[in-house]
Amino acid sequence: MTGTALPLLAAGDPLFAHGVDLAVFVIVLIKVVVVFAALMVSVMLMIWFERKVISDMQSRIGPNRAGPFGIMQTLADGIKLFFKEDLIPERSDRVVFKLAPYLTILPAFLAFAIVPVGGVVTVAGHTFELQLADPPMGILFLLAMSAIGVYGVMLAGWSSGSKYPLLGSVRASAQMISYEAALGLSVVMVVLVTGSLSTRAIVDAQALHAWQWNAVRLGVVPFLIFFVAMVAETHRPPFDLTEAESELVGGFHTEYSSIRFALFFLAEFMNTITMSAIVVTLFLGGPDGPAPHIPHTQWLWPILWFLGKTIVFLFVFVWLRAALPRMRYDQLMDLGWKRLIPISLGWLMMVAGFVIDAWWGLAITGGVVVAGALMMRAFSIGAARESERAIIPPVGVRLWQRPPATVAPGHEESEA
Amino acid sequence: MKLAATTLMVHSTLAAVSATGVTVTRASTVDVVTFVIAAAAVLIGAVGVVLARHPVHAALMLVMTLFGIAVLFLLQRDDFLAAIQVIVYAGAVVVLFLFVIMFLGVDREENIRFEPLRGQRPLAVLLIALGTAGVLVLGLVSHWATGAPEVAGAANGPGSNVAKLGKSVFTTYLFPFEVTSALLVIAVVAAVVLARRPPATPDPDDPDAASGDGNVIGEEQEVVG
Incomplete structure (x- = not known):
């Protein structure tokens, strides 16, 4: 009961089981500093990694001047950006314009706090989890942070007082709100089979066997939905409509320069890293993995497994950017609202049914199949009706399927 | 040193909590x-x-x-x-x-000088003063304003917050919960219906609209072709 009496965010951690004294405080402080520093360094490496991988995929060399393999390139860029002139447009809302980059970067940093990086370790008589905070609300903290992340982008675009940033920010916020629903629903499925919101409990429930990982246990669908929604949440290609260079100059950060511009990029890469870590935590067992029996290294293996899995996702992010063209805006919205949300709702019902027992599960599966078929029918009728009028054909209706436009009788005669 | 004192104080509070087993802490x-x-x-x-x-x-x-x-x-x-x-x-x-x-x-920015409703400002001040006074008085004389007796049952005892909330929402307060969700669905459907563009088929009772709509349809089809 002492654990729940703590008004802190970190009540699940055994570190706080015996109250808070100076040693506990120092341990928490060290955790904060280490996580902050590690995130900053990994953002630096991530930018370099992305540029290197992209240039390999495009048969270029990429950054190769600063440091070995150009690994210091990001640092050089950062220093350069620091000394650039900081422009504030005349028509901007100055206070909000200055506030927006920080509103973007804060949630990106904070969301990482709930990620379990390793197992439970004991140092100098203090047992603690390798995780910054283990609040009972756990994964809801991630949803709260991603909900707040909208503000930075939205206000940045609006306060610039110029039209491309505004268009970019409107796109960004609509996109983030749309995909948050699918993201949240796939998280709900994980919470449903775990029975707890805490990220540590989610990871513990997946331990020991790879077939207990949520990606396998829930059927692969929730994992895929989360992955797609996560790419959309981070505005990464193919969902980078918010900064579509060919249409919007630079999107919401067009008017930003110098270090404020750098902050937006820092936030974007930080979000990429955080989301990769979260998908590993939720669906792929987090730090779970086989550990060889080498003495004094048992604490190290979970961390290595976690890092390895996260790096795989970081690579996939880069790979998507190199391989896929940008989606059209209506395709993006159709995918979010007409595909991902109905599928995740149906799958959620099925998971809920199977959590009760197999008969409920089968009955609900039947109901979901019938409802899905009805909805598909409704969509196809709607799409057919839409394609009679629309200039841009909706998704799933190809150009050659469109009924030929009826030519007015007067027209026909004049042409003949 | 101040920090150490603070952490010590938290420590002692927690010790008191665990000793008495009461969740309401000083x-x-x-x-x-x-x-x-x-x-x-x-x-x-x-x-x-x-x-x-x-x-x-x-x-x-x-x-x-x-x-x-x-x-x-x-x-x-x-x-x-x-x-x-x-x-x-x-x-x-x-x-x-x-x-x-x-x-x-x-x-x-809004023009503050413009006042669409005459006398709304003095009225607002009056209402705010009354409301604040009411809350303060209620806080003094009854525990209604401070929420001392909880409606959904005690938060103490085993089980997490979420479990208790879920249980009370889906058992005791199931009907209000479902009615609220129905209300939300109705609101969403109503918003979609209101936001839709009017159908292309003209209203037979309205000759003006019929001719106007007919023209619009013709133009659209030409664009498509």
Whole structure:
């Protein structure tokens, strides 16, 4: 009961089981500093990694001047950006314009706090989890942070007082709100089979066997939905409509320069890293993995497994950017609202049914199949009706399927 | 040294809690400091919503208030409500406000001198004074305003906050819960119906609209062809 009496965010951690004294405080402080520093360094490496991988995929060399393999390139860029002139447009809302980059970067940093990086370790008589905070609300903290992340982008675009940033920010916020629903629903499925919101409990429930990982246990669908929604949440290609260079100059950060511009990029890469870590935590067992029996290294293996899995996702992010063209805006919205949300709702019902027992599960599966078929029918009728009028054909209706436009009788005669 | 003293105080408070087994704790220094900061954020935000001339600034002030309230929930050891407060109010409701403000182009400073309703300001001051006085009096004479007896049952005992909330929502308060969700669905459907463009088929009772719509359809088809 002492654990729940703590008004802190970190009540699940055994570190706080015996109250808070100076040693506990120092341990928490060290955790904060280490996580902050590690995130900053990994953002630096991530930018370099992305540029290197992209240039390999495009048969270029990429950054190769600063440091070995150009690994210091990001640092050089950062220093350069620091000394650039900081422009504030005349028509901007100055206070909000200055506030927006920080509103973007804060949630990106904070969301990482709930990620379990390793197992439970004991140092100098203090047992603690390798995780910054283990609040009972756990994964809801991630949803709260991603909900707040909208503000930075939205206000940045609006306060610039110029039209491309505004268009970019409107796109960004609509996109983030749309995909948050699918993201949240796939998280709900994980919470449903775990029975707890805490990220540590989610990871513990997946331990020991790879077939207990949520990606396998829930059927692969929730994992895929989360992955797609996560790419959309981070505005990464193919969902980078918010900064579509060919249409919007630079999107919401067009008017930003110098270090404020750098902050937006820092936030974007930080979000990429955080989301990769979260998908590993939720669906792929987090730090779970086989550990060889080498003495004094048992604490190290979970961390290595976690890092390895996260790096795989970081690579996939880069790979998507190199391989896929940008989606059209209506395709993006159709995918979010007409595909991902109905599928995740149906799958959620099925998971809920199977959590009760197999008969409920089968009955609900039947109901979901019938409802899905009805909805598909409704969509196809709607799409057919839409394609009679629309200039841009909706998704799933190809150009050659469109009924030929009826030519007015007067027209026909004049042409003949 | 101050820090050490603070942490020691928290320690002793917790020790007292575990000794007596009562979850209602004496407020520690950390609690008081957190409360003061959060309450200040709530109040400054609330006053700012009223005083800000710019609608976007007012909306941002509202976010600050909602955040402060989330921290206050956290202080009451209800982290679930705190998270929901941030997700729903700060993350969805105010974002929607901002969306509307930006889209409808009302994002410019308001002229305070213009008063559409005569006498609304003195009335507002009067109502605020009455309301504040009422809350203060109620806080003094009864526990209604401070919420001492909880409606949904004690938060103490085994089980997490979320489990208890879920149980009470899906058993005792199932009917209000379902009715509320039905209300929300009706609101969404109504919004979709209202936002739809009028159908292309003309109303037979309205000859003006019929001729006008016919022209529009013809033009559209030419564009498509």
